[in-house]
Structures are given as C-alpha cells and as structure tokens.
Amino acid sequence: MSTRASVAVDRAGRGRAFRGVLLRELHGYLITPVAWLFAVIFLLSAGAFTFYLGAFFERGQADLDPFFRFHPWLYLVLVPALAMRLWAEERRSGTLELLLTLPIRPWQAVAAKFLAAWLYIGGALVLTFPMWLTVNYLGHPDNGVILASYIGSFLMAGAFLAISECLSVLTRSQVIAFILALAVCFLFLLAGDPLVQEPLLALGSSRVADALASLSLLAHFEAIARGVLDFGDVAYFVLTIVFWLTANVLILDARRGG
Numbered sequence: 001m002s003t004r005a006s007v008a009v010d011r012a013g014r015g016r017a018f019r020g021v022l023l024r025e026l027h028g029y030l031i032t033p034v035a036w037l038f039a040v041i042f043l044l045s046a047g048a049f050t051f052y053l054g055a056f057f058e059r060g061q062a063d064l065d066p067f068f069r070f071h072p073w074l075y076l077v078l079v080p081a082l083a084m085r086l087w088a089e090e091r092r093s094g095t096l097e098l099l100l101t102l103p104i105r106p107w108q109a110v111a112a113k114f115l116a117a118w119l120y121i122g123g124a125l126v127l128t129f130p131m132w133l134t135v136n137y138l139g140h141p142d143n144g145v146i147l148a149s150y151i152g153s154f155l156m157a158g159a160f161l162a163i164s165e166c167l168s169v170l171t172r173s174q175v176i177a178f179i180l181a182l183a184v185c186f187l188f189l190l191a192g193d194p195l196v197q198e199p200l201l202a203l204g205s206s207r208v209a210d211a212l213a214s215l216s217l218l219a220h221f222e223a224i225a226r227g228v229l230d231f232g233d234v235a236y237f238v239l240t241i242v243f244w245l246t247a248n249v250l251i252l253d254a255r256r257g258g
Contacts, residue, residue, distance in 0.1 A: 017104035025116030062139025068149045080181035083164035088177040106252035145227035152224030155237035162244035191216040
C-alpha cells in the first residue's frame with residue numbers, strides 16, 4: 001500500500017473514531033439522569049427566575065433582559081455538574097486508557113466530548129424559545145438584542161464547559177471535578193466585580209485589576225446581551241474555549257506519554 005493510501009486510511013479511521021466518540025457522548029446524554037436533570041432544572045429555573053425574581057410582568061417591558069440576567073448563575077452550577085463526568089468517569093472506570101489506544105488523536109477526543117456537551121446545552125437553550133414567542137406576543141421587543149443575547153449565552157456556556165472539561169481530566173472523582181470547576185468558573189465570572197476590583201485598586205494594583213476585569217465572563221456576556229456583537233467579546237469567548245481545550249489536550253498527551 002502506498003504512503004498516500006496509508007495516510008488516507010489513517011485519516012478515515014480517525015474520522016470514524018471521532019464520530020464514534022461524539023455519538024457515544026450524545027447518546028450518553030439521552031440516558032444519563034444528570035443530563036436530563038440539567039435540561040429540566042435549566043428550563044424550570046430560567047422560567048421561575050424570569051417571572052418571579054426578575055419581576056417580568058411588574059417591569060411592564062416586553063424584553064428578555066430578566067431571562068438572560070440569570071443565565072451566568074445557572075451555568076455556574078449546571079455546566080460543571082454536566083461536565084464533571086466527561087473525563088473523571090473515564091478515569092474512574094479505567095476506560096480512559098482504552099480510549100487513548102483508539103486511532104484517535106487526543107485533540108479529537110477532547111473536541112468530540114466538548115462538541116457533544118455543547119450541542120446538548122445548545123439544545124436546552126433552544127427549548128426556551130417559548131419565552132421569545134411570549135415577549136413577541138405581549139409586545140414589540142428588539143429581536144436583534146434577543147438574538148445577540150442567545151448567541152452570547154451559548155458562547156458563555158461553551159467557555160464554562162471548556163473550563164469544566166479540562167478540570168475533569170485532573171481527577172477520578174466527579175465530586176472533586178465539580179468543585180474545582182465551580183470554583184474556577186466562579187473566579188472567572190466575578191473577575192470584574194467590585195468585590196474583586198476594589199481591594200486591588202485600594203492596594204494600588206490598577207494594572208492587575210484591569211487585567212482581571214478583561215477576563216470577566218460576566219462583563220463580556222453583558223456586553224453582548226446589550227445587543228452589540230463586538231468582535232472583542234466574541235473573540236474572548238472563542239479564545240477562552242480554545243485555551244482550555246488546548247490545556248485539556250496537553251494533559252491527555254502527558255498521560256499518553258506517561
């Protein structure tokens with residue numbers, strides 16, 4: 001067999017392995033109680049927070065600002081809970097070593113798991129479309145702002161997911177993976193909050209404060225939720241996802257090499 005033919009066969013094998021991991025993960029979300037709980041809790045909580053804590057009717061405005069305002073806090077808990085099993089369960093059950101022996105590159109395995117979980121979260125987000133229909137029935141909202149907010153929410157969920165997936169590979173315990181992801185995501189979420197910024201400014205560390213503020217997931221999401229899809233905000237989420245997925249790949253490579 002020629003070298004070119006061997007490369008083609010190898011690529012085809014890796015492609016099948018990638019699809020296999022992706023479909024396995026997607027199937028897992030259909031049969032895993034935690035995944036179903038994610039969807040149910042997300043939908044119920046989003047609705048309850050919007051209409052009760054967000055004072056949807058009392059505001060007298062036909063928009064989804066109260067709806068999207070709670071997304072960062074829902075994702076803070078739910079996404080680490082969804083992602084904690086991605087690698088921790090593989091390590092606990094001993095299937096990680098088997099996965100790494102398949103004709104699939106570590107980056108493909110990482111990407112397949114991430115994409116499956118991100119698509120699942122996106123599906124849960126799509127199921128909230130009755131909220132969009134409701135505000136259009138009640139008034140004349142700015143649908144451009146709502147669309148931008150959905151895009152920002154999806155990107156933010158991807159950032160939370162990439163962080164959580166990377167930290168999941170560090171431990172065999174799903175509980176520890178959840179706690180680690182929750183803590184790190186919380187730090188990134190509130191990096192621009194006055195609770196973090198004011199002590200740094202009081203110490204004269206304005207450059208450090210500015211650097212942390214630029215890493216705030218919440219600040220970038222709120223900027224997009226105002227209806228402006230600024231390149232810098234979108235690039236921030238994309239680069240955050242790429243950074244944490246790359247870190248995940250490096251960790252897997254180290255385990256394979258070890």
